[in-house]
Amino acid sequence: MCGRYYVDEESNEELLRIIRNLDRRLQGERLQTPDSNNEGTHVPRKFKTGEIYPTNTAPIIARKEGSILPSAMTWGYKGFEGSKVIINARSESASEKRMFANDLESRRIVVPASGFYEWEHSGSKTKYYFTSKQEKPLYMAGLSHLDEEEDRFVILTTAANESMIDIHNRMPVLLKEDEIEGWLSSRKEAISIMKRTPEQLQKTNASLKEPEFEQLRFPW
Numbered sequence: 001m002c003g004r005y006y007v008d009e010e011s012n013e014e015l016l017r018i019i020r021n022l023d024r025r026l027q028g029e030r031l032q033t034p035d036s037n038n039e040g041t042h043v044p045r046k047f048k049t050g051e052i053y054p055t056n057t058a059p060i061i062a063r064k065e066g067s068i069l070p071s072a073m074t075w076g077y078k079g080f081e082g083s084k085v086i087i088n089a090r091s092e093s094a095s096e097k098r099m100f101a102n103d104l105e106s107r108r109i110v111v112p113a114s115g116f117y118e119w120e121h122s123g124s125k126t127k128y129y130f131t132s133k134q135e136k137p138l139y140m141a142g143l144s145h146l147d148e149e150e151d152r153f154v155i156l157t158t159a160a161n162e163s164m165i166d167i168h169n170r171m172p173v174l175l176k177e178d179e180i181e182g183w184l185s186s187r188k189e190a191i192s193i194m195k196r197t198p199e200q201l202q203k204t205n206a207s208l209k210e211p212e213f214e215q216l217r218f219p220w
Contacts, residue, residue, distance in 0.1 A: 005116035061110040063184040091194040103143040129206040141173035
């Protein structure tokens with residue numbers, strides 16, 4: 001389960017660096033930034049940062065027309081007949097579900113984050129923050145869907161590993177930095193990633209001290 005996550009300033013810069021490197025590898029050409037006159041793909045210099053909630057617009061990474069690009073999508077597929085939005089999809093059964101099967105085939109995305117939150121419900125409701133032990137950004141596997149109004153995404157989940165099982169039995173499917181291109185481009189590699197156990201994470205009690213958050217917003 002992943003019901004809230006966070007993108008901070010440092011991870012934001014790392015995200016754009018990775019996107020540029022991946023796109024150069026695919027196209028062999030330089031990206032065009034807002035202050036550059038070189039031809040190429042336009043990439044915003046910086047996403048705004050903050051704690052991301054379901055139905056928020058959030059940054060994602062997708063492959064479009066041969067390029068790996070940052071984009072903005074709404075977190076959560078529309079539920080059936082006006083029900084609540086669906087924010088997660090079980091990786092083990094996504095290919096069998098009508099809502100997710102086509103998107104797993106052709107609309108895989110990456111959801112970058114500094115970390116994500118989960119709540120322990122036994123006894124007092126305690127909020128925990130999970131991050132990389134290497135102090136690097138997390139790259140969560142996701143799917144996207146275009147409805148009549150906008151692009152939306154869900155985060156794929158898998159069975160929790162040892163670092164999280166005492167808090168929740170589900171966690172996001174996590175990618176390594178050098179797997180982003182393969183996840184976006186190769187169904188075979190994507191299936192392999194979904195079947196493995198995610199990396200062990202660092203757990204922090206976020207209920208002890210809440211950080212100050214800037215809500216994520218975009219100028220476009």
